[in-house]
Amino acid sequence: MTGLKELTVHGAKSIADAHAKHRWVIPPDYNAAVDCLDRPFHDRSKICLFYEDDEGHTATYTWGQMIVASNKFANALRGLGVGRGDVVAVHTPQRPETAIIHMALYRIGAIGLPISKLFGPDAIQYRLEHSAAKAILMEPETVGKLDGVRQSVATLKHVIVCGGKAAGLPGEKVAGLSFDDLLEQGLDRFTPDRASQAEDPFLLMYTSGTTGNPKGVLHVSRYLLGHNGIDYSYDFLRDGDLYYSMADWAWAGGLLDGLLAIWPYGTPVLAYRSKARFDPEVTLRLLEKYGATVGLYPPTALKSLREIKKPRERFKDLKLRCIVSGAEPVSPELARWVNEELKVGFNQGFGQTEANYFIGTCGALEPYKLEPLGKPFPGHRVAVVDSEGQPVKNRDVGEIAISRESPVVMKEYWKNPEAMQEKFKGEWCVTGDMGFADDEGYVYFQGRGDDVIKTSGYRVGPAEIEAKVIEVKGVASCAVIGVSDPQRGQAIKAFVKVLPGTEKSDALIRQIQEHVRRKLAAHEYPREIEFIDEFPMTVTGKVRRRDLREAEEKKRKATH
Incomplete structure (x- = not known):
């Protein structure tokens, strides 16, 4: 099977050269779990997941152990009546159970619905009701959020609770179905009910807009293949790399950019669960301890890290070689600090839940420029368009858009055809982000459409x-x-x-x-x-x- 790893153009001399040589190959039977775990280069004896929490508990999983765990849990879920096309909510942070259940759901052909731990009962209830979720995975301390909610969600049949064994904890009795018990009961081998298809739905992610209720963004399996920009933005992943990002696995930047689009390259991931707010010193100690080399660092995290003076002198054993930032553009001053003080390669990645990771930079192919977001990654056709969906001239400000034919563009808004009409203008999927392109093909960010300031006749x-x-x-x-x-x-x-x-x-x-x-x-x-x-x-x-x-x-x- 062709997977994400094969969609990198090796030996290219520039981004333009990689564009010219790129060809999309979308296997009709593509399955995300197979690409993440089951490829021949996934050495079953090597570690794919390191885990630690802020109380000192640790766990590791080899590729072989993760394959077995995901098979066992897929069988257990199927025993609960979870089948192809069913929605299962995942209300857990970075921990092994989160990775296991996602892999299990993709094997079944079910749909994963990540829900951030930051959300309260009302936000959870809306997502469960709107998605018609059949089950939800939670931690013991968050089960109380379902009080008064469960009875109103007619489709919700099962509440699965992490007992702790899978994450290196002693384990505890839980109210509801125990993740640990289900994992022990499942069979080691899993046989799907039919062959997977690249257009099978596999992920439902809710995104908040400026008005109205959150919109459910439905992705199909080939969406993962559209993340070929990941390899370029880390100046090409290589043997010995270890990935870590503090981004929550309930969001595109955490789950997709930081787990699902990393494992297909055979690169292991470090997960860290903390109940405290982001702490730059804790983060640097963690990176040093495990030898993490690459990762996605949102601008807010970089700004916090910047408050630590001379980080390379204080953390002498850091192995970081390249980091990527996204979510919001990084100022040139902050980018300079990353290069000069943190002393690592720095790239940017741009996208959104509906169309993720299609613009960015690759320092291995072209010198990094501080001001722009970057260029479209190979294979992605991007334009800056006006209100009618027509491309504008270089340097003119418009809305950043990507061809609706790109594999990284969503399938649809869940139960919301009206929003689909607003999201697409002709052949383009529009982002709501304003910007312009220069004559070299770089794309510059100007702000959200509703953030643009009109002063003295200027935008x-x-x-x-x-x-x-x-x-x-x-x-x-x-x-x-x-x-x-x-x-x-x-x-x-x-x-x-x-x-x-x-x-x-x-x-x-x-x-x-x-x-x-x-x-x-x-x-x-x-x-x-x-x-x-x-x-x-x-x-x-x-x-x-x-x-x-x-x-x-x-x-x-x-x-x-």
């Missing part, structure tokens, strides 16, 4: 301004919005978080304003600056500029 993207603000010494991170202004329509306001030890002063405000005016333009500098301790964030680590705008509007109305 200004917040990302470009934020990148310049963070260049100022003492600035840790920044978020820019437009605020009402009777003269300009909108004025630019920056919310700034400073590094420890930096004074929040009028002098710093003037320095920021002068720097941005000098580097960009007179109409692009922030006329208002407010210091802030923490930003409102989405569960995927993006700054919620909308929350900042709404809070600012309320404050202004109250004072007028």
